Amino acid sequence: GAGVSQSPSNKVTEKGKDVELRCDPISGHTALYWYRQRLGQGLEFLIYFQGNSAPDKSGLPSDRFSAERTGESVSTLTIQRTQQEDSAVYLCASSLAFIRGQETQYFGPGTRLLVL
Amino acid sequence: KQEVTQIPAALSVPEGENLVLNCSFTDSAIYNLQWFRQDPGKGLTSLLLIQSSQREQTSGRLNASLDKSSGRSTLYIAASQPGDSATYLCAVLTGANNLFFGTGTRLTVIP
Numbered sequence: 001g002a003g004v005s006q007s008p009s010n011k012v013t014e015k016g017k018d019v020e021l022r023c024d025p026i027s028g029h030t031a032l033y034w035y036r037q038r039l040g041q042g043l044e045f046l047i048y049f050q051g052n053s054a055p056d057k058s059g060l061p062s063d064r065f066s067a068e069r070t071g072e073s074v075s076t077l078t079i080q081r082t083q084q085e086d087s088a089v090y091l092c093a094s095s096l097a098f099i100r101g102q103e104t105q106y107f108g109p110g111t112r113l114l115v116l
Numbered sequence: 117k118q119e120v121t122q123i124p125a126a127l128s129v130p131e132g133e134n135l136v137l138n139c140s141f142t143d144s145a146i147y148n149l150q151w152f153r154q155d156p157g158k159g160l161t162s163l164l165l166i167q168s169s170q171r172e173q174t175s176g177r178l179n180a181s182l183d184k185s186s187g188r189s190t191l192y193i194a195a196s197q198p199g200d201s202a203t204y205l206c207a208v209l210t211g212a213n214n215l216f217f218g219t220g221t222r223l224t225v226i227p
Contacts, residue, residue, distance in 0.1 A: 004159070030189065033215070042120070043205070043217035059214070065201060104150070107160035 004108035005081050006092050010076045012114045013082055018040070021077040024092030033095075033105060034067055036088040047066065049075060082115045090115070118143045118210050121157070122218035128174045129196055130226050137221045138192040139206035144184050146208040151180050153202040154220065160205065204211050 003023045013019050025032050034046040045059040049069040060066070064082075069075040079086055089112050095107040119142045129135050139149070148167050152160040164173045164180040166189070172181040179192040189206055203220040210216065 035215075035217075040219075042219040043207070043215075045216070046212050093160075103148075103209075104162050104165050106162065107152075111158040111178075 004092055004094050004106055006090075006108040006111050007032055008111060009109065009113075010112045012116065014116055015084060018078065018080045019082055019113065021079075021090050021113070023075045023077070023092030023094075024110060025073070025075070026090070026106055028072075029094035029096055029106070030072050031071055031103065031105075032075050032093040033093040034075070035091045035093065037091060037110075038088040046077070046090075079113075082113075084115045087113055087115045117145075118208060118214070118216040120206060120208060120216050120218040122204075122206060122221050124221060125219070126222040128224040128226060131196060131198060133196050133225075134192070134194050135196055135223070137193070137204050137206075137223070139189040139218055141189075141208050141216070143185045143210065144187050146184065146210055148182075148209045149182050149189050150207045150209070150215075151178075151189075152205045152207065153175075154205055155202050163204075182225070193223075196223075198225045198227045201225050 007022045030051045032049040035043045037043045047067045048056040064080045066075045089110040091110045093107045095103040095105045121140045123138045131182050150165045151163040154160050166173050166182040177194040182189045203219045203222045207215050207217040
């Protein structure tokens with residue numbers, strides 16, 4: 001089966017514009033994560049979805065960031081009024097189920113966002 | 117807050133050498149530790165996952181150990197190959213579903 005896919009692969013936008021990033025998890029995976037990686041830095045956790053539970057938004061850096069997930073399928077990460085500091089690679093991951101200590105996360109190729 | 121450190125930041129070795137990558141974390145209250153490789157232009161590939169109750173995991177030429185009490189993990193790569201060249205990341209899973217990543221070790225294996 002297909003792995004985690006993300007679109008677009010690259011996005012260049014102007015400061016102040018809104019962007020929407022898409023993630024298609026592996027079919028059947030109930031958990032979905034968004035991370036970002038700024039140049040030269042490690043990955044930062046952004047948000048976590050598990051089934052129909054309320055998402056864990058504790059990693060979102062500001063209220064300009066939001067994410068949605070339809071059931072156990074596609075997720076979109078929206079960044080409003082983009083700033084240059086939002087330039088990063090945004091990674092999505094999914095896992096079969098959240099059984100603490102046993103889950104393996106499978107990552108997509110990422111979306112490279114450049115804010116001019 | 118959990119902090120994950122990887123040493124060295126970069127490593128260059130000739131083909132065939134055995135090597136060790138190091139990962140340390142500040143809070144030992146983890147559920148698991150995972151090693152990934154990241155190739156340019158591609159996503160992360162999971163290599164090994166060690167549960168908090170385990171001491172090590174092996175897959176092919178890779179062996180990862182975990183000493184939770186001291187907050188350390190090592191990834192041992194035997195008989196390195198040019199195809200092993202990549203950035204290696206370790207990550208720990210803590211409560212509230214947070215996965216904390218290190219900044220990685222960039223490995224170059226010279227043919």
